[in-house]
Amino acid sequence: MDLFKGAAKPLDDPDLPRIGHRIDVGEDELHAVLDVETRGSGFDSEGRIAMLFEPHVFYRELGPGPLLNRAVAQGLAYKRWGERRYPKDSYPRLLAAMDIDENAALRSCSWGLGQIMGFNCKLAGYDSARAMVEDFRHDEENHLNAMVTFIISAGLDDELRRHDWDGFARGYNGSGYKKHGYHLKLAERYRWWQGKPDTPWEPEAYTCGPVDPLVAT
Template sequence: MTTLRHGDRSRAVRTLQKNLNNHGAKLDVDGSYGDDTEAAVRAYQLKVGLVADGVAGNKTQTSLAGGDCAKLLRNNDLTAAAERLGVPLASIYAINEVESKGKGFLGNGKPVILFERHVMYRQLAKVRHEGDDPAELKRQADQLAAVNPALVNPKSGGYSGGTAEHQRLAMARLIDDTAALESASWGAFQIMGFHWQRLGYTRMQDFVAAMSASESQQFDAFTRFIETDPVLHKALKARKWAEFAKLYNGPDYQRNLYDVKLQRAYERHADCGCGQGVAA
């Protein structure tokens, strides 16, 4: 399903406008995604509790068509996060729009994940208990890497994508359950499992249960991730988008223009007046 946004002109926009009119909007069905259509999308999103960003993505279009939205991110999740982090709501809209993968669940209902074999290698060699021998742990990790290079490997790669990532994870769990779960990134914001303690979860399995419950829980983990990184949090509060993107996306952030996208998204949400509500 194609994401539709301000400035688009297409038959899909005409369909969107008709569907919005079926839900009480009074739009000219002209196929042009202008200010009125964006306002109607935001109004509909607010009415049903979806993220009110004015962008008609898969979630909004599914909802308009009568689909199940029980596990989807809610607008009040974003307003609560803005309050908690002490930033304008427009900033939260921006990072949700740019940093989210767009959806937190696959078609089969399982959370979106990406299994990282190089992290599995590292986690297997990690000293976890008093008396652990680092040299022996590394030897065992190397041995497993030689036998199962697709699952344990000093180098990243080997991705299958989609539901196949769950098959890779299931096989890795047979080697070591906790290390495997720690070695996957989870949900719409791709939070690595090994952060579970820092984020305040009692057990690795509790983190996984939260990521499997809803996009709201996934966004809560993302909020905790920002909250527990003082430098990242400070960059967000100051709206230093390049610094925020570098910290969150890594040194290659400029290649994908993450900082530019964040700045533009923030300005759009702030300009419409609907991204306010929390003092800068």
């Protein structure tokens, strides 16, 4: 089994309004988040889950000890974000990191459409980072459901409904969001999508369908 490649099914048109309905937002708000996080694609050109390995997170996840020393020696872990440039493809780094500690490596990446950090897997509805990755292989719908679950768990759904882009970016991207202009990018992409027609969708048409385990309470 290839952990990172599966059916790689893209979103269906109704997925955005249907999943957005969980938190009473439309597809424009979700489109804005997806555009800023991954430019709207949850898989790369090789069909693998869109992923960015973060060496500074790997440093933290490993903690002091021989495994960290090994990772530092191989250039896979360093203390502060931005010490080195990201490579064009993060997968070779990830595979090398997994040889040191698979769980810590998977927790040290951002994954999928919403670029959810592996260490946030439980907030996204999964028992482990590996379980999240295995689920993400199959369908971008799973990415989007996990992103909305994370937004709910992190208490950011109110900010998204209010279009409080500063508040949302602070919670979703961290305290350095202004340095990278995440709040401005979110606002710009939301305005752009507002000018596009929405996908026709009515909640009533889905009330008799299969129960979504991430939605059911």
